[in-house]
Structures are given as C-alpha cells and as structure tokens.
Amino acid sequence: KQEVTQIPAALSVPEGENLVLNCSFTDSAIYNLQWFRQDPGKGLTSLLLIQSSQREQTSGRLNASLDKSSGRSTLYIAASQPGDSATYLCAVLLMDSNYQLIWGAGTKLIIKP
Amino acid sequence: DGGITQSPKYLFRKEGQNVTLSCEQNLNHDAMYWYRQDPGQGLRLIYYSQIVNDFQKGDIAEGYSVSREKKESFPLTVTSAQKNPTAFYLCASNLGGYGYTFGSGTRLTVV
Secondary structure: OOOEEEEOOEEEEEOOOOEEEEEEEOOOOEEEEEEEEEOOOOOEEEEEEEEOOOOEEEEOOEEEEEEOOOOEEEEEEOOOOHHHOEEEEEEEEEOOOOOOEEEOOOEEEEEEO | OOOEEEEOOEEEEOOOOOEEEEEEEOOOOOEEEEEEEOOOOOOEEEEEEEEOOEEEEOOOOOOEEEOOOEOOEOOEEEOOOOOOOOEEEEEEEEEOOEEEEEOOOEEEEEO
16 A cells, blocks of 8 residues: 655754755555645645656756655755745655545644744 | 635534535536545545546545535535544545645534
8 A cells, every 4th residue: 555654744944944855655656746835724735746757847946856766755945935834745646546646744844034 | 717615614513413515616627536634644535526426435435425416516515424523624626637726625623
C-alpha cells in the first residue's frame, strides 16, 4: 500500500532563508506528484505538479524535484518570506487508481520576520 | 471565475442529526471528491465520483452518503451513523488527473 511521508512535521526559519521540504513515498508506480499549500482554515492551492517522467518543475521562488527511484520529492523555497507561512502538502497520484491522490500529513512552515 | 464553492463555511451538528454539506463547481470537471481532514493527518478520501449518477466509496465512507445528480454538484451528507464527525471537510474536482481544484472547506462541529 502506498504511503506518503513528510518530514519534518513543522519547521520555523528566519525570513530570507532558503529551505527544503521533503516528501517520500513507498511505491514508485506513480502517475504524478503534486505539492499543495494550505493556509489555516482554508482549502488547498495547487503549487506544482511533476509528471512521473519529469525531474523537476519551477514556479517563481518554488522548485520541486522528483526522484522516482528513491521515492523522494523535495520542495525548495528560495528567499523565504513571512507570506510563505502555511502548511505544505504533497500527494501522489497512483497509476490505475481512478485518479485518487494519496496524501502526506503536511509540513507546517513558519517564516519569522 | 471558475472554481468550487463549498457551503456553509461552518456547520454545527447535534447528536443524532443528519447534515448536508454543499459542493458546487463551474469548471466542467467530470471528477469530484470529498475529503476529510483531521489535525496532524493527511487528507482521507470519503467518496468520489467520476461521472454523473455514479460514485464510489473511498477509504472512510462509513457514516457518509453522497449523490451526483448533476455534473456541477456533489453534496455530502453526514449521517447520525458517523460517530466522530467533527473535522474539516474539503471538496475537490479534477479533469483526468490534472489540475486539482479545492473548495475552501466546511468545518463541522458536533455540539
């Protein structure tokens, strides 16, 4: 059974630092991997989607990488800002899964001014 | 603008009461999903529907029911059989595995 793990569960860093969030999964037979952001009490916003054939995707200060063979993805945030404070979730879409996502529990990120 | 509308934002349920959470989308997406989110846990799938008049149980369907009479609408009923319904409920839709869109959520509390 596919399991998705995000470490650490929480992270607090000063403003301006570059940081990396980690996501690992146990089954490499994935269709894609997605990173989402969730603000407190809100829904989820899609940040980046990496297809299984891709190695990375970039959007502004965000860069997500995917290494299927090792079952890992990282979300790199450059020059962090207080507005980046949120919970970041990763999810994998399994092949032949009726497009169901398997979710990690998230990393709660706090950027201190 | 296209998106998903969930209502109400907050909902309070008395013991033994059924309540219905609304989810409407204008994205023309075929697939719609209901997730439950509890603190410190990943999202768990309750029900999903890939086409009108058809839906499948997710991992935690017990105590919940859904309908899909229209492409745009996928309401979730939390029945009295759900013994621990206090949670944050999220509705989502997508088009063939791409571009998941989420609603803003409904927070359900038992009083």
